[in-house]
Amino acid sequence: METRLFQEDKITEFQRKLLQWYKNHQRKMPWRGSSSPYEIWVSEIMLQQTRVDTVIPYYKRFIDRLPNLKALAEVEDHQLLKLWEGLGYYSRVRNMKETAKFLMEKHAGAFPKRAKELMELKGIGEYTAGAIASICFGERVAAVDGNVLRVMARLTGSTMDIKDAKVKREIIHQVKSLLPAVDIGNFNQALIEVGAIICKPNSKPDCFNCPIIAECIAYEKGLQNEIPIKSPRAEKKQQEITVLLMEHKGRFAIKKRTHSKLLKDLWEFPNIEGKKSSVELTKLLKEWGLKVIECQPLKNSKAIFTHIQWILSGYYLAVEEVQDMERDLMWVTKEELLREYSMASAFKEFRRQLIDGFDPTTNESI
DNA sequence: TGTCCACGTCT
């Protein structure tokens, strides 16, 4: 077990400075000031891997439309997905609905109060459980996210890899030893906020405005730009995909990604693996029972995920029905497409072209 | 251009 980071009296001073700074410098956010576990939960799930500025409009719309657990438990899946469209990591919102239903049916419609119990809920891990328990219920528990890992690594001057699970455990332990007797939620948020706006990830930290510079070993040693140390992530795989924007009688073909894990249950334009020529496409569509009347290449695009990169080439295809064209395609108007169907960002450039008109292609090879 | 954030959670 790790020894204390600071002496007793120094800890009190550290807590005071951090809480005072947070009181004066915290950014405004729609969920700040709320102690409703539902609202904090929604905000924390949205904030997982996602920036505050991106989350704010989604959060407002979500709470407006689904103000409580009951509303979320009862909402239709496609409406829910539409509220989440573009936020990414769509399993987050599937888990939320499952948890809402569970709490309504098995837990009298209320959240448990302890981090340990919160962690048993789908989609709530150690960080989110700590955040909800400390912010809403004042539990004396740490909430260590990526910001806190970075702040703590610099504070202690640690050159250990913060991606390492053991190092994270150690940091959670250290944060616990720094927790004040009361005001735990604000203390946790203060540490996160310092990480977000002072002890920044991608640029040099703003050390001269940092409330805890006096305790910072990295600063003392001039290592604030070297720490934290992180092992490099695995390389992305690349996949070429040919996307088909097929029009028939003023309607366009879309398809639901029912069996896919990636972007599950979102809608997409029909597509095939590999880079296909217009000749190959015409042949393929013939097998699908469709006759190509017109074929125009579209501007290529890229979609970058954490672990994969898609190279997308698109074609506009005016088609005619030859025989029964099942293939679980859905034929929708532009208006329906925008209003009713959730599409991942990977396909949004094509959707935009479809709605606004197709740009003249600038691809060299057709 | 490319890399990082972004440990967050689940599997």
Add this chain to the structure above:
DNA sequence: AAGACGTGGAC
């Protein structure tokens, strides 16, 4: 333990 799962903005 390590890979899957999204997105967009900063630098």
